[in-house]
Amino acid sequence: MRKSLLVAALLLIAGSLGLAQVKIGINLELSGRFAAIGNQTLNGIKVANLQTPEVLGQQVELVICDNETSREGSIACAQRFVNEGVVGVLGAISSSMSIPAAEVLQDAGIIMISTSSTNPQTTQIGDFIFRMAYTDDFQGKLAAAYVVKDLDAKRIAVFRQIDDDYSYGLAGFFDETAKKLGAKTLIQDFVANTVDFTAQLNNIRSFKPDAIYYSGFCAEGAPFMKQLREQGFAQQVIGADASDDPQCPEGAGAAFDGYIFTGFATPNLIADPEAKKRAEAFKAKYFEVLKDAQPGDFNGFVLAGADSYNVLVAAIKAAGTTDVKAVRDALANMEHYPGVSGDITYKGTDGTPKDRTIGFYKYEVKSASDWKKIELFGKSTAEVQ
Amino acid sequence: MTASKLASRSTLFTLATGLVLVALVGWRVASLGDYTFARIVQDFLNALTLGSLYALIALGYTMVYGIIRLINFAHGEIFMLGSYFAFYAMTLTPMHWGLALLVTVLLGGTVLLVLRSLFNLEEPRRTAALALLIFAGTFFLLAFRNMGWIEALLLSMLATGVAGVLLEAIAYRPLRGAPRESMLITAIAASFFLQNMGQLLFGPRVQGFNAETILNRPLNFTIGEETVYYTGILIVVPTVTAVLLFVLNLFVTRTRLGKAMRATAQDAEVAQMMGVNVNQVIALTFFIGSILAAAAGVMYAIRFGQIHPLMGLIPGIKAFTAAVIGGIGSLPGAVLGGLLLGFIEIYVVSLFPTLSAYKDVFAFVLLILILLFRPSGLVGEDLTEKV
Numbered sequence: 001m002r003k004s005l006l007v008a009a010l011l012l013i014a015g016s017l018g019l020a021q022v023k024i025g026i027n028l029e030l031s032g033r034f035a036a037i038g039n040q041t042l043n044g045i046k047v048a049n050l051q052t053p054e055v056l057g058q059q060v061e062l063v064i065c066d067n068e069t070s071r072e073g074s075i076a077c078a079q080r081f082v083n084e085g086v087v088g089v090l091g092a093i094s095s096s097m098s099i100p101a102a103e104v105l106q107d108a109g110i111i112m113i114s115t116s117s118t119n120p121q122t123t124q125i126g127d128f129i130f131r132m133a134y135t136d137d138f139q140g141k142l143a144a145a146y147v148v149k150d151l152d153a154k155r156i157a158v159f160r161q162i163d164d165d166y167s168y169g170l171a172g173f174f175d176e177t178a179k180k181l182g183a184k185t186l187i188q189d190f191v192a193n194t195v196d197f198t199a200q201l202n203n204i205r206s207f208k209p210d211a212i213y214y215s216g217f218c219a220e221g222a223p224f225m226k227q228l229r230e231q232g233f234a235q236q237v238i239g240a241d242a243s244d245d246p247q248c249p250e251g252a253g254a255a256f257d258g259y260i261f262t263g264f265a266t267p268n269l270i271a272d273p274e275a276k277k278r279a280e281a282f283k284a285k286y287f288e289v290l291k292d293a294q295p296g297d298f299n300g301f302v303l304a305g306a307d308s309y310n311v312l313v314a315a316i317k318a319a320g321t322t323d324v325k326a327v328r329d330a331l332a333n334m335e336h337y338p339g340v341s342g343d344i345t346y347k348g349t350d351g352t353p354k355d356r357t358i359g360f361y362k363y364e365v366k367s368a369s370d371w372k373k374i375e376l377f378g379k380s381t382a383e384v385q
Numbered sequence: 386m387t388a389s390k391l392a393s394r395s396t397l398f399t400l401a402t403g404l405v406l407v408a409l410v411g412w413r414v415a416s417l418g419d420y421t422f423a424r425i426v427q428d429f430l431n432a433l434t435l436g437s438l439y440a441l442i443a444l445g446y447t448m449v450y451g452i453i454r455l456i457n458f459a460h461g462e463i464f465m466l467g468s469y470f471a472f473y474a475m476t477l478t479p480m481h482w483g484l485a486l487l488v489t490v491l492l493g494g495t496v497l498l499v500l501r502s503l504f505n506l507e508e509p510r511r512t513a514a515l516a517l518l519i520f521a522g523t524f525f526l527l528a529f530r531n532m533g534w535i536e537a538l539l540l541s542m543l544a545t546g547v548a549g550v551l552l553e554a555i556a557y558r559p560l561r562g563a564p565r566e567s568m569l570i571t572a573i574a575a576s577f578f579l580q581n582m583g584q585l586l587f588g589p590r591v592q593g594f595n596a597e598t599i600l601n602r603p604l605n606f607t608i609g610e611e612t613v614y615y616t617g618i619l620i621v622v623p624t625v626t627a628v629l630l631f632v633l634n635l636f637v638t639r640t641r642l643g644k645a646m647r648a649t650a651q652d653a654e655v656a657q658m659m660g661v662n663v664n665q666v667i668a669l670t671f672f673i674g675s676i677l678a679a680a681a682g683v684m685y686a687i688r689f690g691q692i693h694p695l696m697g698l699i700p701g702i703k704a705f706t707a708a709v710i711g712g713i714g715s716l717p718g719a720v721l722g723g724l725l726l727g728f729i730e731i732y733v734v735s736l737f738p739t740l741s742a743y744k745d746v747f748a749f750v751l752l753i754l755i756l757l758f759r760p761s762g763l764v765g766e767d768l769t770e771k772v
Contacts, residue, residue: 030589031584031589032589032695033591033695035589035590035591036590036591162742163742188738188741189739189741189742190741190742191742191745193698193699195685195689196431196435196689196730196731198427198428198431198435198731199428199431199730199731199732199733199734199735199741200734200738200741202424202427202428202431202735203734203735203738203741205424205427206419206420206421206424218591219591219693222591222593222690222691223689223690223691226689226690227689230601230603230614230616231614232605232612232614246590247590247591250590250591250592250593251591251592251593251690251691252593252690252691253593253595253690255690367595368593368595
C-alpha cells in the first residue's frame with residue numbers, strides 16, 4: 001500500500017515536471033545494404049522532430065532501432081516497440097523489411113507508417129498500417145509507358161531481385177504494362193548480394209534489347225552497371241526509387257552516367273505550388289540544421305521520412321490523446337494534410353496517400369565523387385488513376 | 386572387397402556421372418539455339434575469373450584449417466579488411482607528413498614486432514636494416530606517393546597479414562587446447578566483431594572502389610561476327626591464383642618453416658617436443674592466410690568496383706564451400722573447389738536461365754553430395770591423415 005502510494009506520488013511529481021513523453025518508434029535500415037537511404041530518412045525525421053518537438057504539451061521521444069537491413073532485425077525492432085509501448089512506428093524503408101514488421105505491429109495494435117515501402121501488400125496487412133509512398137503498380141506502369149512510348153523501346157530486358165518483395169513485385173507490374181503496350185520482354189533473376197552478373201548479361205546478348213529495366217537496389221546495382229558497360233552494352237537503363245541512393249553513382253562511378261530512374265518527388269517536381277513552397281522551406285531548414293550534409297543526400301526519402309513523422313504527430317494532436325486507437329482513427333480520417341512531400345489524404349484509402357508525385361530523374365556522372373541528379377519531370381498518381 | 390575393386394568402382398561411378406553431365410549440358414546447349422560459340426567462350430572466361438577469386442579466398446581458409454583444424458569464420462572479414470586497407474591507401478595518399486609519420490610509427494612498429502616474432506629475427510644488424518626499410522618505405526608511400534593499385538595491394542597485404550596475426554594472438558591463442566567447439570564459436574564471434582567494427586570505423590555505406598587500372602581496360606576480341614568482352618583482370622586473377630598455389634606448395638613442401646607447418650598439422654604436441662615453436666608456426670599460417678585474403682579482397686574490389694563492411698560474408702561462405710568441396714586442408718583442393726563453384730554459378734545461369742536465382746542451391750547441393758559420398762573432398766586425403 002505504502003509502496004504504491006509512493007509510486008503514485010512520484011508519478012505525479014514527474015507529470016508536473018513535464019517529464020511525460022510521447023514515444024515514437026523508428027525502425028530503419030541504418031546499416032547493411034540500404035544504409036544510405038536509411039540514414040537519409042532518419043535525418044528527415046530528425047529535422048521534422050526539431051520543427052515540431054512537442055504534441056499535446058508533451059515532449060516527443062524518438063526511439064531509434066536499426067534493423068540492419070534484415071527481416072529478422074525488422075521483426076526484432078517491431079517487438080521491441082510493442083514491449084516499450086510506443087504510439088506508432090515510423091519505417092521501415094523497404095517493403096521486405098516493412099511487411100514482416102507490419103504483421104507484428106498490426107497484431108499488437110500499434111500504428112505503423114512505412115516511410116517508403118511501395119509494394120501494394122504492405123498496407124493491406126491491416127488497418128493500423130500506413131505508408132508515405134505511392135505503390136509499385138503506379139511506378140511500374142509509369143516507367144513502362146515511358147520506356148515503351150517515350151524511349152521507343154520494343155525489346156526490354158528486365159532484371160529483378162527475386163528474393164525481395166519490392167523488386168519482384170515492381171518488375172512484375174513493369175513487365176505486364178510493357179507487354180500490354182506491345183513490347184517484348186526478357187526477365188533475368190538475381191538474389192540479394194549478387195556481385196557477378198556476367199552470366200545474366202551473356203543471356204540477354206542474343207535478345208538484343210533496346211532498353212534495360214533494373215528494379216533492384218544499389219548494393220547490387222553498382223556492380224551490375226559496371227559489368228553491363230564492361231560487357232559492351234550501351235543501351236539506356238531505367239531504374240526505380242531504390243536507385244535514388246548515392247551508393248549507386250558512388251559505387252560504380254561513370255557507369256551510371258545517363259541512367260534514368262523513377263523516384264519520390266523532390267521539391268522542384270511537385271506540381272502543387274503550395275506544397276512546393278513547403279518542400280522548399282523544409283529543404284532550407286534541413287541544410288541549416290545539418291551543416292555538413294551533401295547536396296546529394298537530400299532527396300524524396302528525406303521528405304517522406306519527415307512527413308511520416310508529421311502526420312503521426314498531427315493525428316495525435318487531432319485525436320487529443322495518445323490512445324493508439326483514437327490516433328489511428330484520426331490518421332485514417334486525415335484529409336488534405338499539408339505535408340512537405342505534397343498533399344496527404346488517408347480517408348478512403350488502404351493507408352496509401354491518395355495523391356503522390358513520382359519523379360523522373362537522370363544521373364549525370366563524371367566520376368564517383370563528381371555526379372548530380374537531373375530532375376526530368378514529375379507525374380502525379382492522381383493523373384494516372 | 387579389395388581396394389582395387391573399390392577404386393575401379395568409384396572410377397566407373399565418376400565416369401558415369403561425368404557422361405551424364407556432359408550429355409545434359411550438350412542437350413541444353415543444343416536446345417538453347419542461340420547459345421553461340423562466342424557466348425560459350427564468354428561464359429568460360431567469366432567463370433574462370435569468378436572461380437579463381439573463390440579459389441584465392443579458399444586457399445587462406447584451407448591453410449588455417451589444415452594446421453589447427455579451425456574453420457576460421459573470420460576469414461571473410463580479413464578479406465574485407467584487406468580491401469579497405471587498399472582503398473584507404475589509394476584514396477588518402479599523399480597525406481600530410483605529420484599524419485604520415487604517426488601512421489608509419491604505429492603501422493611500421495606493429496609490422497616489425499610481428500615480423501620479428503614470426504621469423505626469429507635475432508641478429509641486430511639485419512633487424513635494424515629491416516626496420517629502416519619498413520619505416521622509410523611506409524613513410525615514403527604514405528607521404529609522397531598517390532598510391533596506385535600495386536603499391537596499395539602490397540601495403541594492404543602486409544597490413545592485413547599483421548591483422549590476421551593479431552586476431553590469432555588475441556582471439557584464438559588463449560583457447561589453444563580448449564575443445565574445438567570453443568574455437569569455432571570464438572571464430573564466429575570474431576567475424577561478427579570485425580563486421581561491426583568495420584561498420585563503425587569505415588561507415589556502413591557502400592564505397593566505390595574505382596581503380597582506373599590496367600585491370601579494368603577492355604581487351605575484347607571477336608569470334609566470327611560476335612565480340613567476346615573481357616578486361617585485364619580476367620587474365621590477372623587466374624594467373625595470380627596459379628602462381629600463389631605453386632609458391633605456397635613449394636613453401637609448404639620444400640622449406641624448413643613449411644616442414645614445421647606440416648609437422649604441426651600432423652601432431653602439434655609431438656612437433657613441440659621436437660623443438661618446433663608451434664605458436665610461431667600457427668601465427669605464420671595466419672599471416673600467410675591473411676595475405677592471401679587481402680590479395681583476394683583487392684582483386685574482388687577491382688573486379689566488382691565496390692566495398693562495404695559486410696562484403697566478406699558471402700565470399701567467406703562460398704570460399705568455405707569451395708574448400709570443403711575440394712577437400713579442406715588441401716591447397717590444390719581449394720583451388721579446384723573454387724573453380725568448380727565459379728563454373729557452376731555461371732553455367733547454371735546460362736544453361737537454365739529460369740533457375741538462375743537458385744544457383745547457390747546447386748552449389749550447396751554439390752556440397753551435401755560431396756559430404757555424403759566423399760567426406761574428405763575431391764582431392765582430400767583420408768580423414769585419418771592430416772595435412
